[in-house]
Amino acid sequence: MTLDFDIYPLGDVRLRSGDTLPDARLTFRTWGRLNATGDNCILFPTYYTGTHRSNARMIGPGRALDPSDWFIVVPDMFGNGLSSSPSNTRGLRGGARFPRVTIFDNVLCQYRLLTRHLGVKRIALATGWSMGAMQAYHWAALFPDMVERLLPFCGAARCSPINHVFLEGVKAALRADSMFRDGDYAAPPEAGLRAFGRAYAGWAYSADFYRNRLYKALGFGTLEEFLVSWEDDHLACDANDLLAMLWTWQHGDASANDMYRGNFERALSSIRAKTIVMPCDQDMYFTLEESLREMALIPDAELRPFRSAFGHCAGAPGRFPEEMSYLDSALRDLLAR
Numbered sequence: 030m031t032l033d034f035d036i037y038p039l040g041d042v043r044l045r046s047g048d049t050l051p052d053a054r055l056t057f058r059t060w061g062r063l064n065a066t067g068d069n070c071i072l073f074p075t076y077y078t079g080t081h082r083s084n085a086r087m088i089g090p091g092r093a094l095d096p097s098d099w100f101i102v103v104p105d106m107f108g109n110g111l112s113s114s115p116s117n118t119r120g121l122r123g124g125a126r127f128p129r130v131t132i133f134d135n136v137l138c139q140y141r142l143l144t145r146h147l148g149v150k151r152i153a154l155a156t157g158w159s160m161g162a163m164q165a166y167h168w169a170a171l172f173p174d175m176v177e178r179l180l181p182f183c184g185a186a187r188c189s190p191i192n193h194v195f196l197e198g199v200k201a202a203l204r205a206d207s208m209f210r211d212g213d214y215a216a217p218p219e220a221g222l223r224a225f226g227r228a229y230a231g232w233a234y235s236a237d238f239y240r241n242r243l244y245k246a247l248g249f250g251t252l253e254e255f256l257v258s259w260e261d262d263h264l265a266c267d268a269n270d271l272l273a274m275l276w277t278w279q280h281g282d283a284s285a286n287d288m289y290r291g292n293f294e295r296a297l298s299s300i301r302a303k304t305i306v307m308p309c310d311q312d313m314y315f316t317l318e319e320s321l322r323e324m325a326l327i328p329d330a331e332l333r334p335f336r337s338a339f340g341h342c343a344g345a346p347g348r349f350p351e352e353m354s355y356l357d358s359a360l361r362d363l364l365a366r
Contacts, residue, residue, distance in 0.1 A: 034058045034081055034111065037142045045286070048128040051120070055138050056111040057081065057104040059147070060088050061096030067150030068177075070143065071101045074135070074157045074164035077274055078266060079346075080105055084161070086347025093360035099154075102147065104139045106160065108274035115212075115269035125212025127273050132160075132281045136167045154178040154364060155302070158344040159315065160274070163187075163281045166297075166323075170283040173301040178363050179327075182307035182356060183335070183344035185315050186297060186323050187282035192314045195232050196275055202228045203268055212269050219264060225271065226263035227256050235311035235340035243338055297326035303366050304330040305359050309343040333359050 039053040058081040063070065071094060073084050081103040088094045094101055105112040107130045115127035122128060143149040155165040155176050162184020169179040170186070185192070206221025208214055238244070244255040263271075283289070284296035304327050308320035317334060324330045335352055337343035343352045 034105070037146055039138055039141065042134070042138060044128055044134050045131045046129050050107075050113060050128050050130065050134075051118075051122055053107075053113045053138070055104055055107075055113075055142055057102060057142060058085070059103075060085075060094075060101040061099050063100040063148060067148055068153060069098070069100050070147075070149045070152050071099045071154045071156065072139070072143070072152050072165070072168065073101060073103045074139070074155075074161040075103065075106045075109060076157065076159040076161045077278060078109070078263075078271070079158075079161070080109055080111055084157075084346050087353070087357075093357045093364060100149075102143065102149070104135075104142060106164070106274065106277070107135055107138075108270050108277060110267060110270050114267070115273050116267035124269050127269065129280075130273065130277055131285070132163055132167050132277055133171075133286050135277070136164055136171060139164075139168075140172070150175075152176045154180060154360075156180040156182070156360065157184065158182050158346060159184050159341065160278055160281070162315075163278070163283075167281075167283045169300045169302045169304070170296045171286070171288060173299050176300075176302045178366070179300065179302040179304040180307065180360060180363050183309050183312055183315050183341050185281075185319050187284070187293065188279050189314075189316070189319045191316065192319075193279050195314045196279055199225050199228045200272060200275055203271065209268060212272070214268065217264070218268050222263045222266065222268060222271075223260040226259040226261070229263070230256055230259040232313045233259075233340060233342050235313065235338050237311060237338035238340060241338065294326055297323060298328065300327050300330075303363060305333050305363050306330055307333050307335060307344070307356065307359060309335040309337050309340055311338060312341045312343070315341060 042050040042053040162181030166186035202224035203221040206218040208218040249255040284293040289296040335343040
């Protein structure tokens with residue numbers, strides 16, 4: 030079978046925690062060609078439950094992310110089932126015993142991929158949705174001289190308290206399934222995965238979305254049909270993969286490293302990239318207010334929010350045409366600077 034991605038072997042990776050991720054691998058896909066000066070790279074990390082295939086919906090001729098102009102790199106996040114994850118790691122560190130991986134760890138491994146393997150010298154743009162945005166923020170803070178532009182959409186530089194609590198809820202729903210067995214399940218914990226998906230749906234969209242029954246415009250005749258679709262989507266996920274990435278998400282903080290030592294204000298004020306921050310005004314967990322607080326710390330950053338009842342999902346790559354057109358316009362504006 031021909032793979033639609035490449036694999037970068039990392040060997041044993043020493044993590045921020047001091048633990049080791051054995052025989053680590055980073056999967057990725059590229060579009061376009063790197064120019065002779067190595068500075069036309071767009072870095073587009075993946076989101077929670079997403080892969081390079083998900084991000085590909087925003088890449089193509091005539092779009093802001095056009096491979097004829099840019100060398101676009103989409104690295105798969107650890108835990109997503111393609112890069113090293115609980116579900117594909119054999120031996121004693123697989124499954125529930127998969128090491129705790131931070132966004133910092135993801136970014137340092139991506140740095141190795143870009144600089145050592147692909148020959149990238151500078152990043153023209155770091156962008157991403159949700160957890161992809163969290164990674165983009167980390168890139169701009171950790172490598173301020175390398176990242177020229179930053180456009181995080183529906184994301185944040187760290188996991189806020191309300192975000193953390195929301196994730197505790199869906200995590201508890203999954204773990205409550207007796208078949209989960211603390212991650213040592215013999216078969217997928219279906220009831221827990223369904224509960225996870227159903228609980229998540231209440232946060233992913235907005236109150237206006239449900240009040241105005243916008244799920245009907247997505248092809249669902251009833252609210253129950255819509256919620257069942259969320260259950261079904263999560264049945265395709267590995268439970269330990271979901272929890273590993275959730276841990277990464279909850280511990281996301283661009284200042285949680287030796288460079289900034291928890292000084293969040295200094296981390297964001299060190300960003301030198303030309304920046305447009307794009308939250309959604311009705312996002313329930315990567316909230317507009319948190320984005321305003323963070324944006325105020327980034328020199329000369331511009332706020333350009335989505336005004337959308339689709340809430341957090343307003344930024345989902347390729348999902349909603351009007352929102353994607355708005356995002357594409359912002360990307361074009363930033364890349365033209």
